[in-house]
Amino acid sequence: MHGSIVRAAAYVASIFSLYIAGVMLIPAAVDLYYGHSDWQIFAVCSVTTGAIALTVAAATRDRTPVRSTRLAFLLVVVLWVTLGVIAALPLYAALDITFAGAVFESISAITTTGSTVLSGLDELPPGLLLWRSLLNGIGGLGVVVLGLFFLPFLNVGSFSYFQIESSDIEERPFDRLASFLRALVAIYLVLVVLCAVSYALAGMSTFDAINHSMTTIATGGFSTHDASFGYFDSKPILWVSIVFMILGALPFSILILFVVRGRLDALRDPQIRLFLTYTAVIVLAVAIHRRVVNEIPFGDALTSSAFNLVSIITTTGYSSEDYTLWEPFAVVMVFFATFLGGCSGSTSGAIKAYRFFVLGRMLQNGLRTLIYGRSVQPLRYGTRIIDEEMQRSVVLFMIAFFAVWVAGSIALAAGNLDILTAITATLTALTNVGPGLGPIVGPAGNFSTLNDYALWILSASMLLGRLEILAVLVLLTPTFWRN
Structure with a gap:
């Protein structure tokens, strides 16, 4: 039984790898167009990956497919690990970094975390920059599919698409699923195109606009410049980014119901109201505080506060300046904003608004019970x-989240990292935000000075966070592998 599950997971992963091998030809073509020799690296990696994937697919193909909950759990983890390793190959071959650093960079991309071990981005070949952005975009779309279909049915994520729609699915469910997937991909691509056009109209170059549109909608945070959005020094560009980061953090199932079916009632989803409320409150609180304490013009304070805090809350990870140099109140708000995240079924990470909503309702109900017996x-x-199953799922996630955060922080501290770096690096990896706090992993630094030991721990933390922790931890239990 277990052998057939592993075989089935390997087969699906090999087919998926063939598609990734094909995607590698895009940056190869870009580098060839611009006359950079790195096109050969992408071409060789594409051919090698494709050949290995075809071999594995032929060896593991089975005409009697296995369908089980165990396979679903294993498949989710295997696909993301496979993509992380394959995507690292061109980075490892083209750049002067360790394999741990290359895997960290690729996993940061596909989990839409946005942390980086690279510096000198402004001088990198366009193919490598585009590869990072493509991985962000692919990862963002994969995150939405993961959050809407896989994890809810495994009792790990939130409401599935069909639960959100509150519709009857006994008639041709797979046909409806296929039509929904087509609408999802179409809306995702339309948002990317609209974002790119908006960036270009606001003053970005075409190349920068294309790259940043993919990393914005994916709430991934990779930039083509070391200074991130500080490079552009443009308020219109910042506000374009703010709008599309928020759109990326909204549940795509709700966007589809609104756009395709014209259901205005879908926009009244409680998690959307909660997400927009705490985002607005935090941004305004920091902007007003900076205006009063530092006497910064309110327009400037609002723009910088909105951009950097929306970036943190949506787990995008862009920065326009080193916000760790702001007053303590703002830095504390940034720290707590790291936990929040956007909506379920979006490209954002962290704890997410629906879990806070459920926890709030559970607390409210518990207090009522104390009063009324x-x-x-x-x-x-x-x-x-x-239902109780959803409540249990939320509580289990919260327990696992803080347990893994503590364990990861201790593991990094054991590698001689200071307490601020250990705690915030683990947190930002687990929430898929990107920058942490402090001079090493803060918005003005990057992860390049960390050793391989720390990079492997953080790579695992990013995967745990993106796969909602429980989907990975269940594979580590003896029960999972028993017949």
């Missing part, structure tokens, strides 16, 4: 009742 009140998410 044994009275039982149903917990509601909009018009739907939050």
Whole structure:
């Protein structure tokens, strides 16, 4: 049984690898066009990856496919690990970094974290810059599919698409799923195109606009410049980014119901209201505080606060300046904003608004019970009742989140990192935000000075965070591997 599951996972991963091998030809063509010899690296990696993938696919193909919950758990992890390793190959071959550094960079890209071990981005060949952005874009789309289909049915994520739609699915569910996937990809690509056009109209070059549009909608945070958005020094560009970062952090299932079916009621989703509320409150609080304390013009304070805090809350990871040099109140708000995240079914990471909503309802219900004794009140998410399974899933996630954060911080500290770097590097990896706090992993630094030991731990933390922790931890339990 277990052999057939592993075989099935290997087969799907090999087919997926063939597509990635094909995508490598895009940066190869770009470098060839611009006359950079790195096109040969991408071409060789593409051919090698494709050949290995074809061999594995032929060896593992089975005409009697296996379908089980175990396979789904294993497949999710295998696909993301496979993509992380394959995507690292061109980076390792083209750059003067260790294999641990290359894997860290690629996993940071596909998990839309945005942390980097690279410096001198402004001088890198365009093919390598485009490869990083493509990985961000592919990862962002994969995150949405993961959050809407795989994890909810494994009782790890939030409401599935069909639960959100509150519709009957007994008639041709796979046809409807296929149409939904087509709409999802179409809306994702339309947002990328609109974002690129908006960036270009605001003053970005065409190449920068294309790259940043992919990393913005994916809330991935990779930039083509070491200074990130500080390079552009443009308020219109910052506000374009703010708008599209927020759109990327909204649930795509709701966007589809609104755009394709014209359902205005879908926009009343409780997690959207909560996400927009705490984003607005935090941005305004920091902007007003900076205006009062530092006497910065309110327009400037609002722009810089909105851009950098929306970037953190949506787990994008862009920066326009070193916000760790702001007053302590703002830095504390940045730290707590790292936990928040956007909505479920979006490209953002962290804890996410729907979990805070469920926890708030559970707390409210618990307080009612203290007052009225044994009275039982149903917990509601909009018009739907939050069942015990969903409540248990949220509580388990929160326990696992803080346990992994503590374990990761201790592991980094054991590698002689200072407490601020250890704590915030683990946190930003687990929440897929990107920059941490302090001179090493803060917005003015990067992860290049960390040793391979720390980079492997952080790579694992990024995968844990992106796969909602429980989907990975379940593979480590003896029960999973018992017949």
